[in-house]
Amino acid sequence: xxxxxxDQKLVFRQLLSYLPKSRLSCPSYNYDYRKLTDDxxxxxxxxSNLFQWKSLSxxxxxxxxxxxxxxxxxxxxxxxxxxxxxxxxxxTSILSEILGRIAxxxxxxxxxxxxxxxxxxxxxxxxxxxxxxxxxxxxxxxxSKDSSGVKLHLSLAVxxxxxxxxxxxxxxxxxxxxxxxxxxxxxxxxxxxVMDRGYGEETKMGGWLxxxxxxxxxxxxxxxxxxxxxxxxxxxxxxxxAIVQLSxxxxxxxxxxxTDKEGTLFRILSNRLDLSEEDIMDxxxxxxxxxxxxxxxxxxxxxxxxxxxxxxxxxxxxxxxLITFGLLQIMKLRKKSRRTIxxxxxxxxxxxxxxxxxxxKEFNRPRKKxxxxxxxxxxxxxxxxxxxxxxVVSSIxxxxxxxxxxx
Numbered sequence: 001x002x003x004x005x006x007d008q009k010l011v012f013r014q015l016l017s018y019l020p021k022s023r024l025s026c027p028s029y030n031y032d033y034r035k036l037t038d039d040x041x042x043x044x045x046x047x048s049n050l051f052q053w054k055s056l057s058x059x060x061x062x063x064x065x066x067x068x069x070x071x072x073x074x075x076x077x078x079x080x081x082x083x084x085x086x087x088x089x090x091x092t093s094i095l096s097e098i099l100g101r102i103a104x105x106x107x108x109x110x111x112x113x114x115x116x117x118x119x120x121x122x123x124x125x126x127x128x129x130x131x132x133x134x135x136x137x138x139x140x141x142x143x144s145k146d147s148s149g150v151k152l153h154l155s156l157a158v159x160x161x162x163x164x165x166x167x168x169x170x171x172x173x174x175x176x177x178x179x180x181x182x183x184x185x186x187x188x189x190x191x192x193x194v195m196d197r198g199y200g201e202e203t204k205m206g207g208w209l210x211x212x213x214x215x216x217x218x219x220x221x222x223x224x225x226x227x228x229x230x231x232x233x234x235x236x237x238x239x240x241x242a243i244v245q246l247s248x249x250x251x252x253x254x255x256x257x258x259t260d261k262e263g264t265l266f267r268i269l270s271n272r273l274d275l276s277e278e279d280i281m282d283x284x285x286x287x288x289x290x291x292x293x294x295x296x297x298x299x300x301x302x303x304x305x306x307x308x309x310x311x312x313x314x315x316x317x318x319x320x321x322l323i324t325f326g327l328l329q330i331m332k333l334r335k336k337s338r339r340t341i342x343x344x345x346x347x348x349x350x351x352x353x354x355x356x357x358x359x360x361k362e363f364n365r366p367r368k369k370x371x372x373x374x375x376x377x378x379x380x381x382x383x384x385x386x387x388x389x390x391x392v393v394s395s396i397x398x399x400x401x402x403x404x405x406x407x
Contacts (some may be wrong), residue, residue: 011359012050012352013072016043018330019323020101023094040073041086042095042320049301049324050345050352056080056307068353088313095319096169102326103157103167109333113159115191120275120283122191123158124167126199127287128178129294131318136309141173149174152303152318155185156290162340164289165329166322171315179204186213192272193217194287200269202246209251209271216270216283223267225255235277244269256280297321300345337363 009017019042044059047069053059060080063069070076107113115122128151133141137148153176155168170181178198186193192214200219208215225244233241240257256268258281268284275283297303303321306314325341332344339347344363351359386393 009356010068011356014356015327015331018327022098036078036086038090040075043073045320046324056083087308087316088310090316092315099323103165105330106165110159115158116161116286119279123194124191125156125194125287125290126185127290128153131304143174153181156293158289169322171318206248209249214272219267219269233277238277
C-alpha cells in the first residue's frame with residue numbers, strides 16, 4: 001500500500017476502514033434500505049461517539065454540514081426520525097459478530113501478550129455495569145418505582161497493563177443477576193478469569209473445575225469450604241492462606257483471606273495453586289481494569305446517553321459503543337502509538353476531518369522530558385486583581401474555616 005495515499009486519507013475514513021466486512025454491507029441485505037444502509041448507519045453512530053453528537057437532531061445537522069462524511073457514507077441528508085427507526089431495526093447479532101471479529105484482529109496485533117503479570121498470564125475480567133435510563137423505561141426495566149435502567153455484562157481481556165479489549169458483551173434488563181450470564185463468557189482457554197462476589201457460586205465453580213477453567217473469584221463470607229491444609233503466611237495483610245475443597249468437588253483450591261488499607265476483608269478462591277500470595281492479591285486488584293473501562297466508556301463515548309427508547313435500539317447502541325472503542329484500540333496498535341487510549345482519542349478527535357499525515361505529526365511531536373523530582377519552591381503570595389471596579393469582593397481562604405473548625 002502506498003504510504004502517501006494512507007497519509008492523505010482522512011482520519012475518520014481510516015478508522016472506519018478497520019471495520020470488518022459483514023452482512024451489513026451486503027447489497028441484498030440492504031435492499032429495502034438503499035438510502036441508509038446498515039453499514040452506513042453503524043458508521044454514523046461510530047462517528048457520533050467520536051464527535052460526541054448528543055442527539056439525533058444534532059446527528060442530522062452534522063451530516064448535512066459535512067461533505068466529507070456524506071461522500072464517505074454515500075448519504076447526502078437523513079432525518080432524525082429515520083435514524084431512530086433504523087437503529088431499532090438493526091440486527092444486533094451482526095454487531096456482536098463484528099465485535100468478535102475486531103477482537104480477533106486485536107489479538108493478531110498482540111501475538112506475545114502475557115497479561116499484566118507474566119507469572120499469572122492473560123486475564124479475562126468479568127463484571128457488569130448499570131446504565132440508568134429515563135422514566136420512559138419504567139414499564140419494562142424498572143429497578144424501583146423511581147428508577148429504571150439496563151445492565152451491560154462484559155468480558156474484558158487484559159493483554160498488558162496498557163492494553164485491554166472488550167471481547168464479549170451481553171446486555172440485559174436490570175433484574176438479571178450477574179451469575180445468570182457468566183457461563184456465556186467462560187471458555188476453556190489459557191486465560192485466568194477474574195470475578196467479584198456476584199459470581200462465586202459453588203455450582204458454577206464446580207462446572208468450571210470440571211471444564212479445567214482457570215479462575216480467581218472473590219467469595220462471600222458464608223461460603224462453605226473444607227480446609228485441607230493451612231499454609232500460613234508472613235504477609236501483614238493476610239489472615240489465612242490455605243488449601244481447601246468445595247463440598248461437591250475433590251479438586252484442591254487455594255483460599256486467601258486478606259484486608260486492604262481500609263480494613264475490608266477479601267476472601268479469594270482460585271484453582272491457580274501455583275500463584276503466590278502477592279500474585280493472588282495483585283490479580284484480584286487488576287479487577288479494577290474493568291471498573292476503569294466502564295468509567296472510560298461513560299465519560300468519553302457517552303454510553304450512558306441513549307438515542308433510542310426501544311430495547312433493540314439500546315442494545316445496538318451499547319454494541320456500537322464497544323465497537324468504537326475496538327476500532328480506536330486497533331488504530332492505536334497499528335499506528336504504534338505509545339499514548340493511552342484516552343490521550344489517543346483526545347488527539348484523534350481534533351483531526352477526524354484532516355488527513356492522517358497531519359495527525360501523525362501531532363502524535364510524533366517530541367514530548368518535553370521530565371526533569372525528575374524538583375525542589376519545592378517556597379510559595380510567594382501573589383498580588384491578585386479582583387476586578388473590584390465591576391465586582392463586590394470580600395476575599396476569604398479555606399484556612400479561615402479550618403482554623404474555625406479546629407477551635
